Amino acid sequence: MTKSTHSPVHVVGGGLAGSEASWQLAQAGVPVILHEMRGVRGTDAHKGDGLAELVCSNSFRSDDATANAVGVIHAEMRLAGSLIMACADKHQVPAGGALAVDRDGFSDAVTKAIEEHPLITVVREEVAGLPPADWGLTIFATGPLTSASLASAIQAETGKDSLAFFDAIAPIVHRDSIDMDICWYQSRYDKVGPGGNGKDYINCPLDKEQYDAFVDALIAGDTVGFKEWEGTPYFDGCLPIEVMAERGRETLRHGPMKPMGLTNAHNPTVKAYAVVQLRQDNALGTLYNMVGFQTKLKYGAQAEIFRMIPGLQNAEFARLGGLHRNTYIHSPTLLDYTLRLKSRPTLRFAGQITGCEGYVESAAIGLLAGRFAAAERTGHEISTPPATTALGSLLNHITGGHLVSEDEPGKRSFQPMNINFGLFPELEPGSIVKPEGVKRFRGKDKTIMKRQLMARRALQDCAHWLGVNLPASDRARVEVSVEA
Numbered sequence: 143m144t145k146s147t148h149s150p151v152h153v154v155g156g157g158l159a160g161s162e163a164s165w166q167l168a169q170a171g172v173p174v175i176l177h178e179m180r181g182v183r184g185t186d187a188h189k190g191d192g193l194a195e196l197v198c199s200n201s202f203r204s205d206d207a208t209a210n211a212v213g214v215i216h217a218e219m220r221l222a223g224s225l226i227m228a229c230a231d232k233h234q235v236p237a238g239g240a241l242a243v244d245r246d247g248f249s250d251a252v253t254k255a256i257e258e259h260p261l262i263t264v265v266r267e268e269v270a271g272l273p274p275a276d277w278g279l280t281i282f283a284t285g286p287l288t289s290a291s292l293a294s295a296i297q298a299e300t301g302k303d304s305l306a307f308f309d310a311i312a313p314i315v316h317r318d319s320i321d322m323d324i325c326w327y328q329s330r331y332d333k334v335g336p337g338g339n340g341k342d343y344i345n346c347p348l349d350k351e352q353y354d355a356f357v358d359a360l361i362a363g364d365t366v367g368f369k370e371w372e373g374t375p376y377f378d379g380c381l382p383i384e385v386m387a388e389r390g391r392e393t394l395r396h397g398p399m400k401p402m403g404l405t406n407a408h409n410p411t412v413k414a415y416a417v418v419q420l421r422q423d424n425a426l427g428t429l430y431n432m433v434g435f436q437t438k439l440k441y442g443a444q445a446e447i448f449r450m451i452p453g454l455q456n457a458e459f460a461r462l463g464g465l466h467r468n469t470y471i472h473s474p475t476l477l478d479y480t481l482r483l484k485s486r487p488t489l490r491f492a493g494q495i496t497g498c499e500g501y502v503e504s505a506a507i508g509l510l511a512g513r514f515a516a517a518e519r520t521g522h523e524i525s526t527p528p529a530t531t532a533l534g535s536l537l538n539h540i541t542g543g544h545l546v547s548e549d550e551p552g553k554r555s556f557q558p559m560n561i562n563f564g565l566f567p568e569l570e571p572g573s574i575v576k577p578e579g580v581k582r583f584r585g586k587d588k589t590i591m592k593r594q595l596m597a598r599r600a601l602q603d604c605a606h607w608l609g610v611n612l613p614a615s616d617r618a619r620v621e622v623s624v625e626a
């Protein structure tokens with residue numbers, strides 16, 4: 143390892159995040175020792191030894207940087223010199239508007255670039271505990287399938303409740319798609335919690351007929367099974383909603399759908415038979431999660447069944463529910479804004495273990511962790527991305543943009559999340575205006591324009607942050623055009 147006067151940064155895990163973090167460090171002139179256990183020890187999902195192996199689908203999802211949050215984060219990562227995006231672009235296979243890759247070609251390209259970089263040394267070994275003090279700056283990017291011994295060591299450092307082994311994810315809905323002519327704001331028994339005002343929840347009322355139809359649909363809905371190695375992690379407070387429905391018709395009415403302590407603001411004299419509650423999910427108030435609605439229903443079935451709930455008939459889901467094996471830390475309480483562990487600031491976390499979700503998001507957080515560690519190692523001030531960018535929005539979600547809820551003090555309200563426009567700050571009031579010459583400017587057109595404006599703002603702010611010019615390529619296009 144030559145040509146650098148800096149001491150190395152250690153990166154643990156050579157997946158999407160660890161490879162990207164290593165690349166960013168090395169490109170900034172900082173030597174890296176990358177520890178990857180595959181080669182000596184496998185995981186339950188990876189098949190080979192290549193770096194950045196895609197464990198399931200070969201898609202990086204939408205590549206539309208003009209109106210899709212995933213496309214925007216692709217474009218921002220390209221601006222920041224991402225290795226993962228460069229290799230994905232080089233090994234792209236046809237997939238309509240999505241960016242899909244030849245998985246072996248992609249992983250081989252990442253492995254070659256990392257192994258041939260003069261400042262990176264790859265060591266094939268399991269890191270079974272927290273590093274010795276002489277390692278200095280270290281990034282943990284060991285992913286959703288972090289080895290058991292390392293997970294125990296992280297848990298010992300961060301506390302029993304700070305590491306989750308399963309996602310128990312309730313669906314998250316864009317607030318502006320909820321019909322407030324049917325729903326109303328109210329906390330159960332008007333309870334005022336810390337920072338609340340007695341109106342912290344959105345409530346959706348069901349009468350008996352609607353409730354019965356909903357329970358029937360849940361019981362009949364298609365579900366996804368657990369993989370053999372995942373086990374069946376049902377534990378108290380985390381039963382899938384369809385399993386509760388199967389246990390008895392009234393179970394939900396006495397559980398997550400209980401109507402007690404709530405009065406329908408639109409119809410105060412009629413008591414709802416059951417109520418679905420949604421709780422604010424991000425500090426911006428743009429996203430709401432369906433309380434207690436973790437589920438193993440297939441995605442298509444979820445959207446259809448949850449839109450049966452009065453007020454959610456047009457619901458747009460920022461993410462659907464699930465229950466999966468996934469190791470992740472409670473980042474909002476554990477990490478600072480530059481992804482450092484507060485209790486031990488020489489350690490950073492990156493990738494899915496921080497509570498982001500998806501290949502692209504994991505690589506994006508790896509990119510940030512690598513840049514932050516490089517700045518720290520080279521004695522520069524750490525520059526964080528503006529909150530208006532996709533990178534900044536995701537970082538904000540991970541490190542603190544969530545809410546600590548009233549009745550679940552803190553811990554469980556942080557859920558892994560894909561990038562989506564609900565994580566972006568709202569536009570300036572008055573930004574969305576009917577284009578000249580357009581006769582009908584419907585709600586759908588406004589939503590499209592909002593996304594386009596958020597995408598444009600993100601790319602411009604990201605280019606400014608990085609000190610680069612936006613390329614004139616289609617991918618980084620920022621024009622706004624609303625079709626009516």
Ligand SMILES: Cc1cc2nc3c(=O)[nH]c(=O)nc-3n(C[C@H](O)[C@H](O)[C@H](O)COP(=O)(O)OP(=O)(O)OC[C@H]3O[C@@H](n4cnc5c(N)ncnc54)[C@H](O)[C@@H]3O)c2cc1C
Binds near residue numbers: 196199289505
């Ligand atoms: C079964 C499954 C399917 C998924 N499918 C998709 C999908 O289709 N699309 C999508 O966008 N996302 C998917 N994900 C989610 C997620 O985006 C990916 O898991 C992604 O690879 C996460 O990137 P990462 O770099 O954080 O972790 P990984 O890519 O998993 O990389 C972590 C690396 O750390 C290594 N490691 C672990 N412990 C140690 C240790 N103690 N010492 C040294 N090395 C260690 C592992 O071998 C691995 O190479 C899936 C996740 C799982 C578990």
